[in-house]
Each structure stands twice: as C-alpha cells, then as structure tokens.
Amino acid sequence: DAGVIQSPRHEVTEMGQEVTLRCKPISGHNSLFWYRQTMMRGLELLIYFNNNVPIDDSGMPEDRFSAKMPNASFSTLKIQPSEPRDSAVYFCASSPPSTSGIKRDTGELFFGEGSRLTVL
Amino acid sequence: QKEVEQDPGPLSVPEGAIVSLNCTYSNSAFQYFMWYRQYSRKGPELLMYTYSSGNKEDGRFTAQVDKSSKYISLFIRDSQPSDSATYLCAMSLNSGYSTLTFGKGTMLLVSP
Numbered sequence: 586d587a588g589v590i591q592s593p594r595h596e597v598t599e600m601g602q603e604v605t606l607r608c609k610p611i612s613g614h615n616s617l618f619w620y621r622q623t624m625m626r627g628l629e630l631l632i633y634f635n636n637n638v639p640i641d642d643s644g645m646p647e648d649r650f651s652a653k654m655p656n657a658s659f660s661t662l663k664i665q666p667s668e669p670r671d672s673a674v675y676f677c678a679s680s681p682p683s684t685s686g687i688k689r690d691t692g693e694l695f696f697g698e699g700s701r702l703t704v705l
Numbered sequence: 706q707k708e709v710e711q712d713p714g715p716l717s718v719p720e721g722a723i724v725s726l727n728c729t730y731s732n733s734a735f736q737y738f739m740w741y742r743q744y745s746r747k748g749p750e751l752l753m754y755t756y757s758s759g760n761k762e763d764g765r766f767t768a769q770v771d772k773s774s775k776y777i778s779l780f781i782r783d784s785q786p787s788d789s790a791t792y793l794c795a796m797s798l799n800s801g802y803s804t805l806t807f808g809k810g811t812m813l814l815v816s817p
Binding site for chain 1: 746747748749750754805810
C-alpha cells in the first residue's frame with residue numbers, strides 16, 4: 586500500500602517567493618497533520634485536520650502560512666511570502682479513524698518522507 | 706520548562722551494547738506514551754506505544770513509563786548498526802482530539 590506522499594521532496598527558493606507543499610494521505614485515513622522539523626525546535630505541529638476540517642491551527646507561525654484540505658485525499662501548506670527562517674523539513678502525517686469508539690489517540694501517525702525547504 | 710525534554714545526543718555505542726533512551730515531561734495529564742524512530746532523510750515511524758504506567762516489551766525493545774516521576778525510557782538490547790537513527794519520544798492527552806507532543810529526539814549511533 587502507498588504511504589503518505591509528499592511533494593516536492595526538495596525545494597530551494599528565494600526570500601519573498603511563494604512556496605506550496607503538497608500531501609496525499611493514506612486512503613481511508615481521516616486525520617491529517619502538518620509538522621515542521623528543525624534542529625533547534627524539533628517537530629512542531631502546525632495544523633491538524635479531521636474529516637477535512639481544520640481542528641487546531643494554533644501552531645501555524647503567522648499569517649504567511651496557510652493550509653487547506655479540499656478533499657480527503659489532498660492537502661496543501663502554503664507559505665507566502667517565504668523567509669529564510671522558514672527553512673526546515675515539513676512533514677505531513679495521517680492517521681486512521683477510531684474503530685472501537687474509544688479515543689483515537691494511541692499514537693499511530695503515519696508520516697511522509699518530508700519536504701525539505703531551503704529559503705535563501 | 707518545555708513540556709517534553711529529551712537529550713539530543715548523539716549517543717554512540719558499540720554493536721551489542723544495551724542502550725537507554727529517556728524523556729522527562731511536565732504535564733501529568735499525558736496518558737499515552739510513544740517512541741518513534743526516524744532514519745536519516747525519512748519520516749518518523751512508530752516503534753512502540755504504552756498506555757499509562759508500566760513496561761512493554763517487543764523483541765529487543767522495552768518501553769517503560771513511570772508516571773509518578775514523569776519519566777519514560779526506551780531500552781534496546783543487543784543493539785545493531787541498523788538501530789542507528791534518531792529516537793523521538795511522544796505523548797498525548799486522554800481526550801478526543803488531542804495531538805502528540807514530541808521530544809526533540811536523541812540521535813543513536815551504533816558502530817560495528
């Protein structure tokens with residue numbers, strides 16, 4: 586089965602340019618997460634969707650960042666305008682719905698391979 | 706104080722050594738505790754998870770949770786070069802839409 590698919594894998598851009606990162610979650614998963622990873626701050630949750638609806642976007646750093654999930658199989662994270670401090674690896678992850686009626690959060694997030702962004 | 710503290714390492718050990726990786730946390734409401742393994746240039750993948758306090762064993766890996774001390778550990782027995790990776794602890798609250806809080810990760814290097 587295909588895992589979480591992210592594109593592009595690598596992006597080098599200049600400050601001020603718009604960046605769009607894309608994610609296709611695992612089919613059947615109903616939760617999608619965008620994380621950012623840096624050496625200094627580790628993995629930080631940016632935004633979390635459940636059934637295509639944004640549930641928690643408190644981690645989005647500022648208005649330059651926006652995320653959408655128009656359908657169950659696609660999400661984008663956009664940075665406009667980009668800045669050098671946005672350089673990081675951006676991960677998308679998805680998780681399946683709870684099947685037992687008990688809370689979902691047992692920890693199984695399925696991560697993509699990440700999009701490495703460098704802003705010059 | 707950060708919610709989850711984890712020594713970044715790197716931790717270098719010879720093949721066959723017993724490895725101990727640890728995290729401390731400040732939020733006593735955390736109920737689920739996980740360890741993710743992340744190979745270089747890859748996304749994290751779930752290695753083990755435990756609910757509340759106690760031990761869980763899976764092959765060469767043992768996860769321990771001590772909620773009274775707010776301390777979790779991952780032990781790797783008979784470490785192999787293929788265990789070389791970054792290990793991230795993660796934890797979540799007991800609520801419907803809670804999300805994971807990750808440690809920064811400890812880099813482990815196992816030399817042959």
